[in-house]
Amino acid sequence: MHAKAEKRRPTIYDIARDAGVSPASVSLVLNGQWARQRISPEMAERVEETARRLGYRVNRQARGLRLSRSGLAGMLIPHYRNRFFAGLAECFEEQARSLGLCPIVVSTQRSEDTQSRFVRTLLDQRVEFLFFAGMNDPARLNLACRDAETPCINLDIPGREAPSVVTNNRDAARQLTSNLIRQGGVQADRLLFLGGIEGEFATEERILGFRDATSEAVPDNHADRILRCGYSPESTMTALTRVIPSPETTPSGVFVNSITALEGLLQFRSARPDLLPLAVPIGCFDWDPFAAHLPGNVTMMRQDVDQMILAAFQLLTEAHIERNRVIVVPAAFVP
Amino acid sequence: MHAKAEKRRPTIYDIARDAGVSPASVSLVLNGQWARQRISPEMAERVEETARRLGYRVNRQARGLRLSRSGLAGMLIPHYRNRFFAGLAECFEEQARSLGLCPIVVSTQRSEDTQSRFVRTLLDQRVEFLFFAGMNDPARLNLACRDAETPCINLDIPGREAPSVVTNNRDAARQLTSNLIRQGGVQADRLLFLGGIEGEFATEERILGFRDATSEAVPDNHADRILRCGYSPESTMTALTRVIPSPETTPSGVFVNSITALEGLLQFRSARPDLLPLAVPIGCFDWDPFAAHLPGNVTMMRQDVDQMILAAFQLLTEAHIERNRVIVVPAAFVP
DNA sequence: CTGAAAGCGCTTACAG
DNA sequence: CTGAAAGCGCTTACAG
Numbered sequence: 001m002h003a004k005a006e007k008r009r010p011t012i013y014d015i016a017r018d019a020g021v022s023p024a025s026v027s028l029v030l031n032g033q034w035a036r037q038r039i040s041p042e043m044a045e046r047v048e049e050t051a052r053r054l055g056y057r058v059n060r061q062a063r064g065l066r067l068s069r070s071g072l073a074g075m076l077i078p079h080y081r082n083r084f085f086a087g088l089a090e091c092f093e094e095q096a097r098s099l100g101l102c103p104i105v106v107s108t109q110r111s112e113d114t115q116s117r118f119v120r121t122l123l124d125q126r127v128e129f130l131f132f133a134g135m136n137d138p139a140r141l142n143l144a145c146r147d148a149e150t151p152c153i154n155l156d157i158p159g160r161e162a163p164s165v166v167t168n169n170r171d172a173a174r175q176l177t178s179n180l181i182r183q184g185g186v187q188a189d190r191l192l193f194l195g196g197i198e199g200e201f202a203t204e205e206r207i208l209g210f211r212d213a214t215s216e217a218v219p220d221n222h223a224d225r226i227l228r229c230g231y232s233p234e235s236t237m238t239a240l241t242r243v244i245p246s247p248e249t250t251p252s253g254v255f256v257n258s259i260t261a262l263e264g265l266l267q268f269r270s271a272r273p274d275l276l277p278l279a280v281p282i283g284c285f286d287w288d289p290f291a292a293h294l295p296g297n298v299t300m301m302r303q304d305v306d307q308m309i310l311a312a313f314q315l316l317t318e319a320h321i322e323r324n325r326v327i328v329v330p331a332a333f334v335p
Numbered sequence: 336m337h338a339k340a341e342k343r344r345p346t347i348y349d350i351a352r353d354a355g356v357s358p359a360s361v362s363l364v365l366n367g368q369w370a371r372q373r374i375s376p377e378m379a380e381r382v383e384e385t386a387r388r389l390g391y392r393v394n395r396q397a398r399g400l401r402l403s404r405s406g407l408a409g410m411l412i413p414h415y416r417n418r419f420f421a422g423l424a425e426c427f428e429e430q431a432r433s434l435g436l437c438p439i440v441v442s443t444q445r446s447e448d449t450q451s452r453f454v455r456t457l458l459d460q461r462v463e464f465l466f467f468a469g470m471n472d473p474a475r476l477n478l479a480c481r482d483a484e485t486p487c488i489n490l491d492i493p494g495r496e497a498p499s500v501v502t503n504n505r506d507a508a509r510q511l512t513s514n515l516i517r518q519g520g521v522q523a524d525r526l527l528f529l530g531g532i533e534g535e536f537a538t539e540e541r542i543l544g545f546r547d548a549t550s551e552a553v554p555d556n557h558a559d560r561i562l563r564c565g566y567s568p569e570s571t572m573t574a575l576t577r578v579i580p581s582p583e584t585t586p587s588g589v590f591v592n593s594i595t596a597l598e599g600l601l602q603f604r605s606a607r608p609d610l611l612p613l614a615v616p617i618g619c620f621d622w623d624p625f626a627a628h629l630p631g632n633v634t635m636m637r638q639d640v641d642q643m644i645l646a647a648f649q650l651l652t653e654a655h656i657e658r659n660r661v662i663v664v665p666a667a668f669v670p
Numbered sequence: 671c672t673g674a675a676a677g678c679g680c681t682t683a684c685a686g
Numbered sequence: 687c688t689g690a691a692a693g694c695g696c697t698t699a700c701a702g
Contacts, residue, residue, distance in 0.1 A: 009483065011695055022673045027697055040671065055482060060459045061399040062695035065678050070396060072460075080424050086415035090442055097449070102456050104439050107425055114432070121406075121437050124395045147390060148344065233624075266628040289568075290625035293601040346679055357689045362681055375687065397679035400694050 010054040019043075019050040026051075030058070064126060073101040074122040075131040076141075078110045082259045083288055087305035088133050088155065095313050101128060108135075115141060123148040129316055131155055136200060138162065153312045156303075157201045163325040165311045167303045169202050169285075172331040173209025173255070176283040176301050179333070180253035181217045183281045183297065192243070192251035193226045195236060195261030203228060203257060206285055210255050225251070229261070236264025244268075244275045251280060259286040266294070287334060300334040345389040354378075354385040361386075365393070399461060408436040409457040410466040411476075413445045417594045418623055422640035423468050423490065430648050436463060443470075450476060458483040466490055466647055471535060473497065488647045491638075492536045498660040500646045502638045504537050504620075507666040508544025508590070511618040511636050514668070515588035516552050518616045518632065527578070527586035528561045530571060530596030538563060538592060541620055545590050560586070564596070571599025579603075579610045586615060594621040601629070622669060635669040 012026040019026070025039055029047040050056075064070045073096040077085045089105045096103035104122065108114040119141050122130060130145055132138045133155040142161035145152040158164035180191060193210050196203030207226055229239035244250060256262045262284050269276045278296040287302035307329045315321055347361040354361070360374055364382040385391075399405045408431040412420045424440045431438035439457065443449040454476050457465060465480055467473045468490040477496035480487040493499035515526060528545050531538030542561055549559050564574035579585060591597045597619050604611045613631040622637035642664045650656055 012697095013695080023695090024673060024675095024697080025671095027695095028672095031697085033698095043672090057455070057459050057483070059400070059461070059695050060456075061396050061405060061461060062678090063697075064396040065394070065400050065680085065694090066696045066698090068678070071456075080415045080421035081418065083416065086421060089415050090444070093442055097452075102439075102453075102460070103441060104437075105441075106438060107428055109425070118437075120392070121395075124392050125407075125437070126394070126396060148392070263624050263628075266625075270628065288625060289598050290601075290623060290629070293598075293605065293629060294625070295628075295630040347681095348679080358679090359681080359689060359691095360687095362679095363688095366681085368682095378688090394679050397694090398681075400678090400696085401680045401682090403694070 009059075010056045011059070012056075014054060015047060015050050015056055018054065019046050021047060030056075068126060070126040070128060071101055072104055072122070072125055072127040073099070073129060074104045074106070074127040075133060076115060076118060076135060077105060077107055077133045078135075079107045082286065084156075084259075084286060084303055084305065085134065088309060091305050091309035092131060095309055099313075110136070116144070119144050123150055126150075129153070131312055132159075132162075135159075136197075151316055153315055155308055155312055158324075158326050160324055162323060163315050163321045163327075165308050165315070165327045165329060167202075167308070168328050168330045169205035170209040170212070172301050172333075173206035173285060174212040175209075175333060176285060176299065177210045177213035177255055178216075179299055180255065180281050180283045181213060183253065190252035191225075191255065192253070193255045193257070194229065194239070194265065195231065195257030196228050197230060198228045206255075206257060231258055231260045233260055233264035233267060236261045237267050240265065240268040240276070244272075247275060250275055250277070253281045253283070256282055256284040256286075259284065259288050259291070262286070262288075262291060262298075269296075292334070302332045302334050304329050304331060344394075345391045346394070347391075349389060350382060350385045350391055353389065354381050356382060365391075403461060405461040405463060406436055407439055407457070407460055407462040408434070408464060409439045409441070409462040410468060411450060411453060411470060412440060412442055412468045413470075414442045417621065419491075419594075419621060419638055419640065420469065423644060426640050426644035427466060430644055434648075445471070451479070454479050458485055461485075464488070464651055467494075467497075470494075471532075486651055488650055490643055490647055493659075493661050495659055497658060498650050498656045498662075500643050500650070500662045500664060502537075502643070503663050503665045504540035505544040505547070507636050507668075508541035508620060509547040510544075510668060511620060511634065512545045512548035512590055513551075514634055515590065515616050515618045516548060518588070525587035526559055526590060527588070528559065528590045528592070529564065529574070529600060530566065530592030531563050532565060533563045541590075541592060566593055566595045568595055568599035568602060571596045572602050575600065575603040575611070579607075582610060585610055585612070588616045588618070591617055591619040591621075594619065594623050594626070597621070597623075597626060597633075604631075627669070637667045637669050639664050639666060 012023045015026045016023040021043060026047050028039055029044045030051060075092045077089060080086050093103040106118050130150060130152040132141055134157060138154045138159035139161045142152055142159050152162050154162055154164040156166060158166050191214055193207060227239045227243060229235045256265055281297040283299050284291060285301045287300045291298055291300055311327045311329060347358045350361045351358040356378060361382050363374055364379045365386060410427045412424060415421050428438040441453050465485060465487040467476055469492060470476060473489045473494035474496045477487055477494050487497050489497055489499040491501060493501050526549055528542060562574045562578060564570045591600055616632040618634050619626060620636045622635045626633055626635055646662045646664060
């Protein structure tokens with residue numbers, strides 16, 4: 001019969017009245033501050049008991065307003081659909097949780113608009129810090145954080161305006177490429193580089209590493225084919241159709257810049273096994289558990305998400321970080 | 336020389352002073368309420384301009400406290416490492432965003448402790464509603480929400496204490512199994528069901544569908560082998576080693592209950608192609624873009640994450656939902 | 671050892 | 687058309 005739908009949740013005032021003490025004391029007790037030369041153990045116990053009985057839960061908005069501290073930690077990623085970003089998200093959540101913070105991960109689907117809207121929203125929520133993973137041009141976001149006096153770190157793609165944590169793209173790409181060359185019979189000047197975006201940090205670094213390896217094997221090599229055909233399977237498929245029109249143009253090995261590009265490559269290979277036989281070795285700068293079971297010869301480079309997140313949290317604790325500090329984390333070769 | 340590190344962010348009081356109006360008017364203007372028979376357009380413009388100039392950003396904690404409305408929408412999922420949960424997370428974010436809410440997705444790694452801690456934290460943040468996706472026993476979480484008068488919906492696994500959205504597991508499993516049987520030469524009584532957990536909703540439903548199909552094909556079939564060996568590749572590997580010791584025990588087809596179990600199956604197949612040849616057809620109740628490119632004969636059942644999320648948001652808008660209302664969304668067969 | 675009071679930044683019913 | 691005031695729920699320096 002208590003038709004009152006609006007039964008307010010209990011506050012410290014309710015506890016105070018019920019336990020016969022002041023709201024201030026309730027606050028102290030509930031925050032475990034009572035031992036600090038205040039409040040008798042009996043009263044503390046009474047307050048605790050009353051809080052339990054009433055089912056009290058702190059209002060974090062009120063606490064956050066008072067302390068100007070939200071207990072929220074944010075990270076932006078492009079999406080969750082590959083193991084790299086999924087791994088970053090999960091490690092981030094674990095670390096944030098271990099610091100007593102509530103993690104907020106949001107995917108932006110690479111939309112600039114969504115990116116800046118979320119950054120503003122999260123800053124308005126007074127998040128304690130923000131990580132930007134895989135954001136193509138993080139400078140604007142970094143500056144928004146500086147305005148709000150909120151620390152931020154870039155992951156995977158560095159920015160001038162905040163410290164960054166990246167993978168050793170160039171070295172790892174060279175290693176992956178060398179392995180492609182080493183696989184008997186591969187001619188370094190007939191290798192193909194596939195995927196990524198012109199001017200994008202990781203793509204360009206990896207192309208440097210790719211060329212390090214090819215020009216080491218074939219000093220006067222100028223015949224390498226670089227296809228920055230983006231990240232979607234479809235565009236990869238299209239690019240391959242254009243660049244491998246006949247068996248004479250079949251590459252001796254393919255460096256694939258992302259797992260999505262690998263998807264496109266596989267589609268092409270299924271459709272045209274005559275142009276891209278199973279024997280052609282593939283080196284993928286990304287990792288996926290299924291790729292290991294694919295037919296043919298696939299090796300992978302796996303980025304170390306744990307170390308990257310750890311390094312980012314580490315950076316956060318340092319008192320004065322130079323804005324353009326960059327930490328490089330090595331990736332692992334997966335045969 | 337403005338060494339003052341503590342340069343407070345501007346508030347509506349700063350704007351009020353600067354624009355020569357009252358804080359109340361500033362609030363009205365900034366919330367677009369001014370047209371509502373109040374405040375002159377000139378003043379509104381002046382306030383807007385001042386806010387821009389000062390770089391004003393609302394403090395959402397204060398607003399949330401005042402309105403007891405956080406603008407936050409939460410979802411719990413076990414992890415991000417497969418396309419199903421990744422897809423749910425992304426659809427959820429998109430829908431929440433389109434409603435002007437800030438999505439908070441957290442992964443719990445199937446830890447009960449993490450689950451309840453997060454639910455409490457999010458309720459303490461006064462999230463507007465909560466989705467529980469893939470939580471094995473959501474009843475406790477649902478009750479916590481009811482206590483806090485916060486709406487919630489279960490996804491993928493239903494619960495008695497809140498409305499739910501699930502896949503047509505039984506029908507879809509029957510369809511997937513029938514297809515396995517149809518693939519020339521498969522004997523229904525030598526099929527194997529692999530993965531999942533005893534007593535878990537989706538697993539048991541799918542087993543029912545699996546048996547629907549096998550007993551239809553072989554009416555007096557009692558020889559089916561059901562292996563609820565969990566979700567990890569390792570445990571799947573172990574189970575297979577035990578149940579397929581010799582070529583005579585090779586199944587005529589395998590129903591795989593999750594993408595992680597498929598991973599384990601592939602490991603086994605790589606290690607022992609004599610016991611599990613490529614020819615044995617596989618039906619996987621989960622979807623992954625790479626699985627389509629695996630060698631052998633793999634079909635998949637893809638859950639419709641968009642429809643599931645849409646249905647869940649739809650449920651939220653209904654005034655009086657019965658607690659145990661369940662919406663069933665069909666999955667799509669991927670040949 | 672404990673309480674009264676101020677204040678975090680916002681919104682809205684109310685009075686003018 | 688506009689402002690003064692109360693209040694959301696909490697914390698903490700201060701006075702006793």
